[in-house]
Amino acid sequence: MTKYLLKRLFAGVLLVLGASAILFFAGELLPGDFASRMLGSQATPEAVEALRQSRGLDQPALTRYLMWLGGLLQGDLGVSLTNGREIGPLIATRLSNTLTLAGLAALVAVPFAVGLGTLAAMYRNTWFDRLVLMLSMVTVATPEFFFAYLAIAFFAVQLHLLPSISIVTSDMSFADKVPLLILPVLTLVVTTSAHMIRLTRASLISVMDSEYAGTAMLKGLPQWKIVLRHLLPNAMSPIAAVVVLNLADLIVGLIIVEAIFAYPGMGQLMVDSVSKQDVTVVQACGLIFAVTYIVLNMIADLLAILLNPRLRYKS
Amino acid sequence: MTNNLLRVRDLCIDAPASKGPIRIAQGIDFDLHRGEVLALIGESGAGKSTIGIATLGAGRGGAYIAQGSILLEGEDIMAKGAARLRSIRGLRVAYVAQSAASAFNPAHRLIDQVTETIISRGIMDRPAARSRAIELFRKLGLPSPETFGEKFPHQASGGQLQRAMTAMAICAGPELIVFDEPTTALDVTTQIEVLLSIRQAIRDEGMAAIYISHDLALVAQIADQIMVLRHGQIVETGPTRDIIERPQQDYTRRLIAVQSVALPTRSSQPVMLEISGINASYGRVPVLHNINLSVAKGRTLALVGESGSGKSTLGKVVAGLLPPDSGRVTLVDRPLSSSLSGRSRQDLRDIQLVHQNPDLALNPRRSVGDSIGQAVTMFRGLTNKDCSREVAHLLEQVNLDPALATRLPHALSGGQKQRVCIARALAANPRLIICDEVTSALDPLVAEGVQNLLRQLQEDEGVSYLFITHDFGAVRAMADEVAVMRQGSVIAYGPTGQVLNAPQDPYTQKLISSVPELRVGWLDDIVAARTAPQNARTEKMT
Structure with a gap:
């Protein structure tokens, strides 16, 4: 098993490296130039060139890539092209905001989805089950932005219950932030739960017909105990995998929700930087997203092993 | 309190079906003390x-008690x-x-x-x-x-x-x-x-x-x-x-009666298939060690042994599904390539395989006629009318109604499905059919029917069988010769009567003596025979 883990870890490192290369060279290919954009159409070519030089852009791409990688290894994300400031501290507050939002959404969505999926499986083919399936279908088909605007129109505009924009600042207490977070979290929960609900239901149903479920029933165990003790542990591996993948999707999918609610997170930072052609910041954000995705995928693989005694203990 | 523990009276059990419930047990009465x-x-x-x-x-699959009572100590x-x-x-x-x-x-x-x-x-x-x-x-x-x-x-x-x-x-x-x-x-x-x-x-x-x-x-x-x-x-x-x-x-x-049919001794025939010096492995795990066997024309060689003894693996080697590490498989006079891709159309046609589980061997979405017809078209080049006529003929040969050709496999019983698989193998007009536990998943009477069919086909078509099984009853009923396998080696090989009635090696003896005999008290005799030598030993010691 250790061998497998090491292999997986090595593959993860390779993937991150690959992602960094793609991010960097894709950034190179982008048309336009931050300097001429920043200095405006009145700028002299000399001034543009000086600005470019001051950011080190006169060096060949490969040299800059290797320097970037070297900096990353020391925890240095580089400097913003537009304002020359360190990217690290700039991202730090944004990242913590994003993680707060994603974490809250996950905290609500995972128990909600797994619970609802379990109930749907237990009451298979009843009106409740059908309702859950239908609603999850609808939410899968609804784009995030559509649901977000719907929520704003209803809760903020119609009912005046909640604010429509969620600009949090670092001097706000958590209690102050909560009302601002409700709508974005709600949007994320609704749009990410559907897959988890459907997969929880499907994996539970696939083990419900197993012989050991029959054994448990013939032991005289009550239904809830059969589900909790005998079915969920066996259905957990695929559920955990889809949950973790959905969390990865959640973090990456934040970009749209953050933009709609003007929430100062990573996603919004990335969108802003793209419009300013601040390539280094875009690259740093992209890399953080990529690493998150890869790490969460590795966790999914790890969970699959931990949850399966056949993989944990050799026969 | 009486000694009677369970009293079942007029028990009727229904199972839901598409056209209303069907009765799957009716009028069951018994008492159990x-x-x-x-x-x-x-x-x-x-x-x-x-x-x-x-x-x-x-009840399984929604089956429920429709009528009658089950009393446990008098309580329903x-x-x-x-x-x-x-x-x-x-x-x-x-x-x-x-x-x-x-x-x-x-x-x-x-x-x-x-x-x-x-x-x-x-x-x-x-x-x-x-x-x-x-x-x-x-x-x-x-x-x-x-x-x-x-x-x-x-x-x-x-x-x-x-x-x-x-x-x-x-x-x-x-x-x-x-x-x-x-x-x-x-x-x-x-x-x-x-x-x-x-x-x-x-x-x-x-x-x-x-x-x-x-x-x-x-x-x-x-x-x-x-x-x-x-x-x-x-x-x-x-x-x-x-x-x-x-x-x-x-x-x-x-x-x-099923339990006691034996094949009469038949005349010897020239060799059809020769297996010599086969060694094979799965990855790095060796599974077959130096196997030397032969099957005569129109005769049956049975391979017996416990699960994991390598019987089916040998079948795969002969069929070309598992290339051996060394050794040779020869059909009449021509050596066969070790891998499937190296075998000619004629080689493929000459050796057919019938699996243990007909449910897995038949494509559930293809009608019986299609399944057999595909083999007819592929090996004999018959199409359309000729093909359907041949399919009907094959179905008749395996004692099935040709009208079944339009059915999907799920509408057939286990025995019928196995007959379809046999018909599909026959479609190629093979010289050798590898039967891998073909009767294991079937009920005794159905299995007997399939065995009779296989024997009849052998008489008519002169086809040879490599009959893989763990059922000694089937061996006696089917095989002229038998090879007993253990841990990838052949440990006994010879005419069926000789190997089964007078086993030479202790493992074959143990294997044969473990097959339950249809008489009351057989198990007691086994227990007695086991303890007897021990008693004799203790007596000697005292």
């Missing part, structure tokens, strides 16, 4: 398991609702499934599953329950009983799991245990040990048991009463000795 074993016997679909599970108030188990029924299950009536390997939960340790009932009902605390389980493991002859329970199901063998499942059923000290084909999935040598353990445990604990099986010889060793079932109805019922020695019904007589 404490300490008594009742065997339910019959072919699949006879309603054995259905009746067995009904005594726990349960269905009368007082689900909660009362749950309190009976596991505690007073317990169940042992056919395949313990899939009936145990793969996610929990064995001991936790064995003790679950008594702990969750608050009958014993955890330490007491665990020591009870360990005591049962010891009694059932499981290896290192103190630590055995710490294993997960995948870490134990099939025979061990079947015993652990018995321990799980016994653990709460129920009054009745339903054994649903508990040894069917096991090798003969393992089967006899598990059977002995079960019989001993039933006797020690003084409980009643319902023992479900399709093997009459097996239940003759353990049951006090036998009930023969067919199509959900009782054919006859009575004390074991009466049923075995004086069966009243024709159906029972046929069941008993």
Whole structure:
């Protein structure tokens, strides 16, 4: 098993490296130039060139890539092209905001989805089950932005219950932030739960017909105990995998929700930087997203092993 | 309180179907006394398991009790609702499934599953329950009983799991245990040990048991009463000795007769297939060691051995599915390429394979005619009308109605499906058919029919068989020669009568002596024969 883990870890490192290369060279290919954009159409070519030089852009791409990688290894994300400031501290507050939002959404969505999926499986083919399936279908088909605007129109505009924009600042207490977070979290929960609900239901149903479920029933165990003790542990591996993948999707999918609610997170930072052609910041954000995705995928693989005694203990 | 534990009267069980419920068991009456074993016997679909599970108030696939009563100590188990029924299950009536390997939960340790009932009902605390389980493991002859329970199901063998499942059923000290084909999935040598353990445990604990099986010889060793079932109805019922020695019904007589058919000795024929010096492995694990065998034209060579002995692997090597590391397969005079891609169309045509499980071997979305027709078109180039005519002819050859050609496999019975597979193999006009456990998944009477068919086809077409099986009855009925395999080597090889009636090596002797004989008291004789040498030894010592 250790061998497998090491292999997986090595593959993860390779993937991150690959992602960094793609991010960097894709950034190179982008048309336009931050300097001429920043200095405006009145700028002299000399001034543009000086600005470019001051950011080190006169060096060949490969040299800059290797320097970037070297900096990353020391925890240095580089400097913003537009304002020359360190990217690290700039991202730090944004990242913590994003993680707060994603974490809250996950905290609500995972128990909600797994619970609802379990109930749907237990009451298979009843009106409740059908309702859950239908609603999850609808939410899968609804784009995030559509649901977000719907929520704003209803809760903020119609009912005046909640604010429509969620600009949090670092001097706000958590209690102050909560009302601002409700709508974005709600949007994320609704749009990410559907897959988890459907997969929880499907994996539970696939083990419900197993012989050991029959054994448990013939032991005289009550239904809830059969589900909790005998079915969920066996259905957990695929559920955990889809949950973790959905969390990865959640973090990456934040970009749209953050933009709609003007929430100062990573996603919004990335969108802003793209419009300013601040390539280094875009690259740093992209890399953080990529690493998150890869790490969460590795966790999914790890969970699959931990949850399966056949993989944990050799026969 | 009377001695009568279970009283079943006019039990009728229905199962839901697309056109309204169908009756799967009808008019079942029986009484079961404490300490008594009742065997339910019959072919699949006879309603054995259905009746067995009904005594726990349960049904598979939505089956339900439509009529009649099941009285446990005079109390109708269905009368007082689900909660009362749950309190009976596991505690007073317990169940042992056919395949313990899939009936145990793969996610929990064995001991936790064995003790679950008594702990969750608050009958014993955890330490007491665990020591009870360990005591049962010891009694059932499981290896290192103190630590055995710490294993997960995948870490134990099939025979061990079947015993652990018995321990799980016994653990709460129920009054009745339903054994649903508990040894069917096991090798003969393992089967006899598990059977002995079960019989001993039933006797020690003084409980009643319902023992479900399709093997009459097996239940003759353990049951006090036998009930023969067919199509959900009782054919006859009575004390074991009466049923075995004086069966009243024709159906029972046929069941008993199946067990004793032998192939007459036939003239020798030139060699059709020669297997020489085959060594093969899966990855780096060697599975076959220096196999040398031959099959004569129009004759049958049986390969027998326990699961994992390499029988099927050898079949794969001959078919070209597994290239061997060394050695040669020769068909008449031409050597065959070791891999499938190296074989000519004619090579492929000459060797056909029929699998154990016809459900998996037939494409469920293709009609019977399509499945056979594809082979006809591929190997003989017949199309359209010619093809359909040939398909009809083949179906007739395997004693099936040509009208079945339009059906999908799921609309056929197991025996019919296996005949379709045989017809598909025949479509190629092969010289050799590899039959890999073709009758193992079938009921005795159906299996007998398929064997008769194979023999008839051999007479008519002169085809040779490589007959892979673990069933010695089938070997006697089918094979001119037999090779006994163990751990990838052939340890006995020769004419069937010679190898089976006068086995030379101890392993073949053990294997053959483990096959249950259809007479009351066979198991007792085995036990006596085992203890006799030990007694003689102790006498010598004193």
